[in-house]
């Protein structure tokens with residue numbers, strides 16, 4: 317991290333644009349320093365979210381599509397592609413295409429990717445309408461008007477793989493659920509869902525819930541005054557990194573089964589309630605201190621399992637066994 321390069325005023329302006337809903341209306345990248353400041357701060361937090369998603373895919377034995385290009389749509393500083401390359405390596409046959417309404421952003425993203433992975437092939441252009449490869453989308457959904465989203469989903473329908481990461485807010489999650497429902501007839505849903513049925517969040521009794529998860533932040537951020545300053549400007553809690561995500565794949569995908577844990581468990585003195593999702597829907601599950609002492613202790617310490625089998629009858633599936 318090079319905090320000397322961070323333009324704090326630019327971060328304040330960006331944060332205002334993200335919050336007041338004007339980010340979609342006009343290009344907010346004024347110069348390269350905006351992108352550098354974003355990349356070092358907002359971008360790092362987004363990187364940790366991508367690491368969470370891609371680690372899960374790796375642990376599950378999922379492998380990237382080998383055919384077609386990798387497109388970072390609405391690339392900004394290109395953090396999604398760099399995380400993808402970190403996890404799956406630079407496939408020499410792949411082309412990495414950066415697309416954004418801002419040509420400044422496309423150039424910055426390509427340069428940063430080339431600095432880290434000098435041998436990759438990079439394109440800066442509008443994605444082909446009939447793309448066949450992998451589409452990475454990150455923190456773009458809330459900036460898109462309906463017609464722009466329709467166009468993006470038209471493109472996504474031709475992809476082999478779509479990996480989409482958004483903030484863990486109610487609004488972003490609900491929009492991503494709508495995307496899932498529009499695309500899932502042509503894809504297998506790989507994650508976060510454990511099933512191919514309709515999203516259980518869409519029933520009237522689950523209207524107040526949203527599908528979100530928490531990525532870990534590196535512990536050093538809690539002891540760094542620069543991060544504290546960023547948290548104040550951005551209005552974020554450094555201890556919490558909520559995200560929503562969706563991974564779709566046209567290739568046959570092994571189903572995890574089990575129940576996906578959503579959000580934070582509510583932990584009481586002798587029991588905890590976890591919101592869980594499987595093909596039967598989204599509902600609360602109960603874990604008791606008496607019946608599952610180890611799992612209960614983990615929950616007390618804030619360790620949230622990714623998946624679990626019915627906590628009333630069986631122990632949780634540890635995330636490192638996925």
Ligand SMILES: C[S@@+](CC[C@H](N)C(=O)[O-])C[C@H]1O[C@@H](n2cnc3c(N)ncnc32)[C@H](O)[C@@H]1O
Nearest residue numbers: 362390391392416417418421454455456459464
């Ligand atoms: C919040 S930034 C996220 C950047 C990057 N994907 C990330 O996760 O860090 C949203 C990006 O979407 C781009 N964007 C917004 N509307 C767009 C559109 N209609 N077409 C292409 N890019 C768009 C913006 O220029 C910006 O770079």
